Amino acid sequence: xxxxxxxxxxxxxxxxxxxxxxxxxxxxxxxxxxxxxxxxxxxxxxxxxxxxxxxxxxxxxxxxxxxxxxxxxxxxxxxxxxxxxxxxxxxxxxxxxxxxxxxxxxxxxxxxxxxxxxxxxxxxxxxxxxxxxxxxxxxxxxxxxxxxxxxxxxxxxxxxxxxxxxxxxxxxxxxxxxxxxxxxxxxxxxxxxxxxxxxxxxxxxxxxxxxxxxxxxxxxxxxxxxxxxxxxxxxxxxxxxxxxxx
Ligand SMILES: [Fe+2]
Numbered sequence: 001x002x003x004x005x006x007x008x009x010x011x012x013x014x015x016x017x018x019x020x021x022x023x024x025x026x027x028x029x030x031x032x033x034x035x036x037x038x039x040x041x042x043x044x045x046x047x048x049x050x051x052x053x054x055x056x057x058x059x060x061x062x063x064x065x066x067x068x069x070x071x072x073x074x075x076x077x078x079x080x081x082x083x084x085x086x087x088x089x090x091x092x093x094x095x096x097x098x099x100x101x102x103x104x105x106x107x108x109x110x111x112x113x114x115x116x117x118x119x120x121x122x123x124x125x126x127x128x129x130x131x132x133x134x135x136x137x138x139x140x141x142x143x144x145x146x147x148x149x150x151x152x153x154x155x156x157x158x159x160x161x162x163x164x165x166x167x168x169x170x171x172x173x174x175x176x177x178x179x180x181x182x183x184x185x186x187x188x189x190x191x192x193x194x195x196x197x198x199x200x201x202x203x204x205x206x207x208x209x210x211x212x213x214x215x216x217x218x219x220x221x222x223x224x225x226x227x228x229x230x231x232x233x234x235x236x237x238x239x240x241x242x243x244x245x246x
Contacts, residue, residue: 025153026205034196041081063117069109086222106222128203132225136199139218147210147217148190156204
């Protein structure tokens with residue numbers, strides 16, 4: 001297993017490079033992807049989400065804050081930077097290439113702030129029951145102590161084998177199969193990076209949300225897994241989709 005996270009730097013040369021890295025290692029980081037002004041705007045809009053807006057849904061959390069924003073249901077004038085950030089043409093191109101289909105890009109965005117008391121199921125190393133492409137931006141400087149995202153690069157091969165072996169037994173009711181792995185702590189790499197850094201990953205890579213020891217971790221994370229072809233009426237399908245936390 002590689003012992004570091006594949007890193008690409010701005011300006012982005014081409015989507016093909018990101019795609020190839022995702023194929024081989026399942027995860028890529030682009031340090032400082034969002035500039036300080038964008039980060040400030042995203043942080044401001046995070047507080048707007050915290051105040052409660054139509055098109056977002058509060059996710060119960062024992063400590064901290066979590067909200068599921070339906071990007072096609074929100075008024076984009078309320079969250080203009082968020083909407084634009086997760087509507088990037090290169091992300092759309094990458095997503096369509098990743099899924100080999102036209103996709104609804106980042107139709108759901110999760111805004112989360114975690115504290116030392118925060119506890120949830122995504123803090124266990126796991127792969128998501130439903131494979132998803134995620135665009136994950138740090139909104140404050142993150143290191144291991146304040147809950148860096150952690151993953152095992154290239155571990156999606158184990159996930160593929162597990163999916164072939166267990167099929168529909170992999171579900172949200174029994175999370176044991178999505179958490180059964182051979183990895184040791186030294187193989188689980190924390191993504192330590194500054195505010196504005198963007199992590200792109202397939203959730204077939206084994207990953208977890210690091211536990212905050214001190215301070216806090218604030219992020220936004222776009223989820224893409226729906227083909228446009230399955231959405232005859234986008235509003236209808238979006239309202240029917242039952243979202244799960246991980
Ligand atoms: Fe997950």
